[in-house]
Amino acid sequence: MDDQNKNLILATALSFLVIMLWFVLFPAPEAPETPPTEVTEQSGTESGEIAATPGAIDDTGAATGSAEAPGPADAPRVTIDTPSLEGSISLQGGRIDELSLKNYRETIEPDSPIVNLLSPIGSNQPYYALFGWAPGSGLDPELVPGANTIWQVENGATLTPDSPVTLTWDNGAGLAFTRVISVDDKFMFNVEQSVENTGDATVSLAPYGILARHGLPPDLKNFFILHEGGIRMADGELTETDYDDFDPMSGVKTTAVEQDGWTGLTDQYWMTTLIPRDTGGFNVTTLRDSRRDIYQTTARMPTQTVAPGASASTRLEVFAGAKEWATIREYQNENGVDRFLDSIDWGWFFFLTKPIFAVLHYLNQMIGNMGWAIIGLTLLIKALLLPLAYKSYVSMAKMKELGPQMEKLKEEAGDDKQKMQKSIMELYKREKVNPASGCLPILLQIPIFFSLYKVIFVTLELRHAPWFGWIRDLSAPDPSSILNLFGLLPFAAPNPDSILAILSLGVLPILLGVSMWLQQKLNPTPTDPTQKMIFAWMPWVFMFMLGQFASGLVIYWIANNTITFAQQYAIMRTQGYKPDVFGNIIEGFKRKPKSDDAAAKETKPKSDKS
CATH class of the missing domain: 2.70.98.90 (Beta-galactosidase; Chain A, domain 5)
Structure with missing residues (x-):
C-alpha cells in the first residue's frame, strides 16, 4: 500500500479514535435529579436565609431584623x-x-x-x-x-x-x-x-x-x-x-x-x-x-x-x-x-468558537433560519479551505498517476525496504508530489468539528431553533426514528435514555452515513483486507455514533461531506480522471487520454469502460 493510502487511513483512524474516546470518556450529558433543598429554621435569621455575607464581608455582617418577620414569599x-x-x-x-x-x-x-x-x-x-x-x-x-x-x-x-x-x-x-x-x-x-x-x-x-x-x-x-x-x-x-x-x-x-x-x-x-x-x-x-x-x-x-x-x-x-x-x-x-462576552463559555478553542459563532449569528440574521445558516457557514469554511483541498485532491490524482512507476520501484527493490523508500521519496521529489497533503483537510476538520459542537451545545441561539419539518430544535438530536418508520407506525420512538436509542436512527444520521459512504468512494480502496473492511464499516459506525448528537452538528457534517464530495469530484476531473463512484474504485479512476501522442506513451488500461 502506498504512502498516500497510509496517510489517508491514519488521518481517518485518528478522527475515528478521537470521537470514540469522546463517547467513552464523556457520554452525553444527563440532567441529574436534584432533590428540593430542605429549609430549616435558623436562630436569629429567617428560614433558610443566608447571613449578609458570612466569611465574605465581615464577622458583623449578619442579617438584621427579627426572625419572626414574614418570609420573602409572603412579604409585600x-x-x-x-x-x-x-x-x-x-x-x-x-x-x-x-x-x-x-x-x-x-x-x-x-x-x-x-x-x-x-x-x-x-x-x-x-x-x-x-x-x-x-x-x-x-x-x-x-x-x-x-x-x-x-x-x-x-x-x-x-x-x-x-x-x-x-x-x-x-x-x-x-x-x-x-x-x-x-x-x-x-x-x-x-x-x-x-x-x-x-x-x-x-x-x-x-x-x-x-x-x-x-x-x-x-x-x-x-x-x-x-x-x-x-x-x-x-x-x-x-x-x-x-x-x-x-x-x-x-x-x-x-x-x-x-x-x-x-x-x-x-x-x-x-x-x-x-x-x-x-x-x-x-x-x-x-x-x-x-x-x-x-x-x-x-x-x-x-x-x-x-x-x-x-x-x-x-x-x-x-x-x-x-x-x-x-x-x-x-x-x-x-x-x-x-x-462581558467571555461570560459565554467559549472553551479552549475560543479562537475558533468565537468567530464561528459570530459568522453563524450574522448568517442567521440574513437568512432567518439557523439550520440554513449552519449550511451557509459550512460553505464558507469549505471555501476558505479550498486552496488546501485543491492541493490535496491534485496530489491524490498525481499519486494515482505515479502508481505504475511506484509498483515498478517496489519490484526492483524486492525485500530491500530501505532502497524502496529512498526510491519512492526521490520519485515524490522529482514529480513534486506531497504524500502528506491529503491528511491536512481531514485533520483541520477535527478542531472545527469540536468548536462547532461547543457552539451548538453552549450558545442560547441554537436552543429550540427550528430548521424545517420535523427538526424543531437544532440543539437536540433528530427526533425521527427508523424503528417506527419515521412516524408511519403507530408507536413512539424509544426514549433517548433507553439503550434502544442507539438503534433509533433518524433521517439525518442516515443521510450522514450515506454522505460519508459516497465521499469514501472517491478515495482509493486499501489493498489490505483488514483496512478495506475498516473503511467499509466506518461510515455506518459513525452513523450510529453521531445519531444522538445535536441536529445542528449532524447538518453541518452532512453539508461538509456533500461539499467535499463535489469539490473532490470536480478537481479530480480537471486532473484527467473520471471517478466511478458506484463501481470498483480502483478500476473506476480512469485516465482520460490527453492526446494521441500522450496516450501512446501511457500504459494501456485494463478495461476500455469509461
Whole structure:
C-alpha cells in the first residue's frame, strides 16, 4: 500500500479514535435529579436565609431584623414587568427574588411554561439577588439594612423600563437609607444605594451585593464541555469556579478587583451577575455554606465614611437573564461591561468558537433560519479551505498517476525496504508530489468539528431553533426514528435514555452515513483486507455514533461531506480522471487520454469502460 493510502487511513483512524474516546470518556450529558433543598429554621435569621455575607464581608455582617418577620414569599412586593422579564421585588430585604423570562419556554411546545430564573425563600429552589450595607467598627448591625429589613415604597407600584422604584428605610437612629431600582427592556437592573447621616456621629459602612442559590440547579448538566457555577472577571482575568470548588465558609478567599470586573453564577443558557460601578475597586468572594447548602458570590464595595449631615451612595448593576450573544455584546460595547462576552463559555478553542459563532449569528440574521445558516457557514469554511483541498485532491490524482512507476520501484527493490523508500521519496521529489497533503483537510476538520459542537451545545441561539419539518430544535438530536418508520407506525420512538436509542436512527444520521459512504468512494480502496473492511464499516459506525448528537452538528457534517464530495469530484476531473463512484474504485479512476501522442506513451488500461 502506498504512502498516500497510509496517510489517508491514519488521518481517518485518528478522527475515528478521537470521537470514540469522546463517547467513552464523556457520554452525553444527563440532567441529574436534584432533590428540593430542605429549609430549616435558623436562630436569629429567617428560614433558610443566608447571613449578609458570612466569611465574605465581615464577622458583623449578619442579617438584621427579627426572625419572626414574614418570609420573602409572603412579604409585600413590587411587580416587575418589562418586555423581557416578569416577576417581583420582595420588600423584605429589597431583594430581587422572583423573575421569569418572557421570551423563553421550558420546551418547544408553545404552551410550555416560561423559564423561571429567580425564586424566593420557601420555594423548592431559592435563588435571588440581595443588597445591603455592612456596618463598620462600632456600628450596631441592627442599624443597617440587611436581609430581613422591611423597606417602604416611596414611589412606583410596578417596575418597568420607564418607571423606576424607590425604596426607603430609616433606622430611627440618624441614618436614612434609599434604594432606587431601575431596569432596561432586556435583562439589566440598576441598583443605586444611598445613605444620609442625620445624626451627630460619623459612621462607616460598606455596600454589598449578593447572589445566593440554595442547592444545585435542577437542570445541572455536569458535563465537562460546559462550565456551570461561579464566574468572575477581575481586571481582565476570567475565573470559572465549579460548584464543587466553591470556598468553604471556614476558608473563604477574597479577590480584590482594582478597576473593572463582575461576578456571577452561570448556567448553560442563563446567568445572574453583579457589576459594581464607579467604585474604585471592590472585593469578591465565592463560597458555599455547606450546613445549609447555599452557594453564593458577593461583591463588596469600599467602606464609606459618612460624617454628620453628609451622605454617600453607590451603584451596582445586576444582569439577570438569558445569555443572548447580541445582548451581552451590547452591554460590553455600549455599557462598558469589561469582557462581558467571555461570560459565554467559549472553551479552549475560543479562537475558533468565537468567530464561528459570530459568522453563524450574522448568517442567521440574513437568512432567518439557523439550520440554513449552519449550511451557509459550512460553505464558507469549505471555501476558505479550498486552496488546501485543491492541493490535496491534485496530489491524490498525481499519486494515482505515479502508481505504475511506484509498483515498478517496489519490484526492483524486492525485500530491500530501505532502497524502496529512498526510491519512492526521490520519485515524490522529482514529480513534486506531497504524500502528506491529503491528511491536512481531514485533520483541520477535527478542531472545527469540536468548536462547532461547543457552539451548538453552549450558545442560547441554537436552543429550540427550528430548521424545517420535523427538526424543531437544532440543539437536540433528530427526533425521527427508523424503528417506527419515521412516524408511519403507530408507536413512539424509544426514549433517548433507553439503550434502544442507539438503534433509533433518524433521517439525518442516515443521510450522514450515506454522505460519508459516497465521499469514501472517491478515495482509493486499501489493498489490505483488514483496512478495506475498516473503511467499509466506518461510515455506518459513525452513523450510529453521531445519531444522538445535536441536529445542528449532524447538518453541518452532512453539508461538509456533500461539499467535499463535489469539490473532490470536480478537481479530480480537471486532473484527467473520471471517478466511478458506484463501481470498483480502483478500476473506476480512469485516465482520460490527453492526446494521441500522450496516450501512446501511457500504459494501456485494463478495461476500455469509461
